Amino acid sequence: MAYGADAIAHDDGGRVVFVSGGVPGDVVDVRVTQEKGRFAHGTVESVVEASPLRVDAPHPYVEQCGGCPWANLAYEAQLTAKRANVTDALVRIGRFPQERAEALVATCVASPKPWGYRNKIELAVATQQGRTTIGMHDRLGRGIATFRGCPLLDTRHDTFARSIVGALSYLTGTRELGLERVAIRASTRTDEIEVALWTRPGDFPRGQVAKVLSDATKGQATSIVRVLTKGPRGARRVIGVERLLGRGSWSERVGKERMRLSAPSFFQVNTKGAEVLVDLVMEGLSPTEDEVAMDLYSGVGTFTLPLARRTSWVSAVESSGPAVRDLRRNLEGAGLDDVDVIGGDANREFPTGGADIIVVDPPRAGLAQEVVEKLSDQRARAIAYVSCDPATLARDFARFKEAGSLFPLAITPVDLFPQTFHVECVALLARR
DSSP: OOSSSOEEEEOTTOOEEEEETOOTTOEEEEEEEEEOSSEEEEEEEEEEEOOTTBOOOSSGGGGTBTTOTTTTBOHHHHHHHHHHHHHHHHHHTSOOOHHHHHHHBOOOBOOSOSSSOBSEEEEEEEEETTEEEEEEEBTTSSSEEEOOOOTTBOHHHHHHHHHHHHHHHHHHHHSOOOEEEEEEEEOTTTOOEEEEEEEOSSOOOHHHHHHHHHHHTTTOOSEEEEEEEESSTTSOEEEEEEEEEETSSEEEEETTEEEEEOTTSOOOSBHHHHHHHHHHHHHHHOOOTTOEEEEESOTTTTTHHHHHHHSSEEEEEEOOHHHHHHHHHHHHHHTOOOEEEEESOTTTTOOSSOOSEEEEOOOTTOOOHHHHHHHHHSOOSEEEEEESOHHHHHHHHHHHHHHOSEEEEEEEEEOSSTTSSOOEEEEEEEEO
């Protein structure tokens, strides 16, 4: 499997062919859809001889939807492929020797649930010739497949999601809502469910939308909000959040902590998987009550709160305004006052007081070169780097290696996203 949706094959000339819908070991007929010189892309037309690793997906919708590209690959094989992709990135991008990379990367930690693990789904919206479709991007990226359920969402909330889609289809058929996407967050631990409608600014029938959605879901929604965005596609920014019904936010319990989030704030979609990340970080850093900690890209406090309970002081840096507000609210709710919450870019607002232990959980782009340099100059005894992209993790490890003051101890892949190629990693670095 590639680090992506496709399996890898070769044609008679040795050229790489990325095969959508393929599984390692399959014999398949493939329709080539794109040629790019040294490689090509293709789609499985029929399976001639199925691989021992091929399994049947539990939901027929999986074949059309792009949300589960690895659904036909046996779960143990998914874990093996994810570890291989992390190791491969270290070798190709980080320039680590193969033996060193193999020694660094642990076995991929399985998700507690391979299906029904998500606390959030996002639905795309498209309007053509006056007709609005709400659903998932299809498997081949050609458009939007009408939503008929999601096996990645807990089954207790699947009916709720389908009711929301039906109600919104009715509403968009009667008037223009400026709808861009729909997010549904649902917790089996707090029983809170939030519907977030991401829209352009403009007239909006707030009362009608709230009533129709509430009626359609029999009052199950604890929060319905409208998130207003502005700017060109691909560079949208949030300019406001309107509460249409209920609490105006959503909460989830992670370990012993209860986290409350506003709709624009990031949170891991796999709650049990997030607990695995917290455990790995705390076990790896072994914080003590006399130590000072730093949490860069802290978000709403997934690592900040457990750090604050185990150390004397935490400096938490986060650039997202909504997440900063959520973090302050979560600290107050937890009764913690030993955290300095700093709003801003991790490079510009890098804490100057120093720390004994540091957690970094950057977005997919990884760490800026300047942040790598500042972390390398720190006196911290250990750093836990939580990464959602093996490529940028490998690049940053090469930068740490070049700086010379920190060296990697271990990398543990964690499968937060079963049935997809995505993998989270907890990497530990120590001072030489």
